[in-house]
Amino acid sequence: MIKPINNSITCLTSHPEKPSMVDLRRRPRFLLIAFPVQGHINPSLHFAKRLISIGAHVTFVTALSAHCRVFIGGSTPVARLSLAPFSDGYDDGVKPDVNMEHYMSEISCCGSKHLSDLILSGAGAGQPFTGLVSTIFMPWAMEVADELQIPSALLWVQLATLFDLFYYFFNGYGDLMTNSEDVWETGLRVKANEEGIVEKDEIKRCLELLMGDGEIGEEIRRNAEKWKALGREAAMEGGSSYKNIKAFLGDD
Incomplete structure (x- = not known):
C-alpha cells in the first residue's frame, strides 16, 4: 500500500525500479x-x-x-x-x-x-x-x-454472471437455461405451474437435488468442479485466458 504524499491532483507515485x-x-x-x-x-x-x-x-x-x-x-x-x-x-x-x-x-x-x-x-x-x-x-x-x-x-x-443476465435480458434467455442443464450440466431447470409461476416447493425440490447425496447432485457438483478447474487452467501460463491477455498486450 502507498501513502499519498499530498493532495495534489497531479500526485504521481512511481515505483523504485529504475529501468533504462x-x-x-x-x-x-x-x-x-x-x-x-x-x-x-x-x-x-x-x-x-x-x-x-x-x-x-x-x-x-x-x-x-x-x-x-x-x-x-x-x-x-x-x-x-x-x-x-x-x-x-x-x-x-x-x-x-x-x-x-x-x-x-x-x-x-x-x-x-x-x-x-x-x-x-x-x-x-x-x-x-x-x-x-x-x-x-x-x-x-x-x-x-x-x-x-x-x-x-x-x-x-x-460478476460474469451479471454480464450474462444483462445479455440475456436484452437478447432473450432461453439458451442460458438450456446450456446450464444440457450443455454445462451444472444446473437444473425449474418448472413453472399452470399460471407460469415457479412456486417455492419447486425451488426447494431443485435445491434438494443439487445439494443432496443423490446421483444428480453428485454429478452436478463434479461438473462444477470440472469447470472451475478448467477456468483456473485457462488463467495459467499457456492457457487460453493467458494467451488472450498476451494478445491484448500485443505480444502475440
Whole structure:
C-alpha cells in the first residue's frame, strides 16, 4: 500500500525500479482508470498486477477521495505501477445527500482533463501510453482516448454472471437455461405451474437435488468442479485466458 504524499491532483507515485529509457519506450504502458468505489478499485488493481506481471507498466487513476482510502500505510509500491489521482471536487468523499447527476458531471469534467493531461505529457516525454482501460460508469474516459487516438477497452468489474443476465435480458434467455442443464450440466431447470409461476416447493425440490447425496447432485457438483478447474487452467501460463491477455498486450 502507498501513502499519498499530498493532495495534489497531479500526485504521481512511481515505483523504485529504475529501468533504462530504452526499456521504458518499448514496454507497453497503460492508463487504468477506476470509478472511485471499492468494488471497482479492487478488481482494477488485480488487473493492473496481471498486466504488470507480463511486462507492462500501469498508471492507475482514480479520484483523490478513493485514492486516500485505499493507498495507505507506506509500504513499498508495486514495481511498474504509478499512481495519478485527481480531484473530482469531492475530496472528502461523496455524501449520501449529494446530487448524483451533479457529481457525475463533475467527475466527467475533472477526470477528462486529468486523463488528457496525462496522455499528452506522456507523449511529450517520449513515453506514450499504449492504451487506456476504464471501468464502467465513465464513458468520457473512452472519449478522451478516442480524441487523442489511443486504443481503449472496458474492464468489466462485475460478476460474469451479471454480464450474462444483462445479455440475456436484452437478447432473450432461453439458451442460458438450456446450456446450464444440457450443455454445462451444472444446473437444473425449474418448472413453472399452470399460471407460469415457479412456486417455492419447486425451488426447494431443485435445491434438494443439487445439494443432496443423490446421483444428480453428485454429478452436478463434479461438473462444477470440472469447470472451475478448467477456468483456473485457462488463467495459467499457456492457457487460453493467458494467451488472450498476451494478445491484448500485443505480444502475440
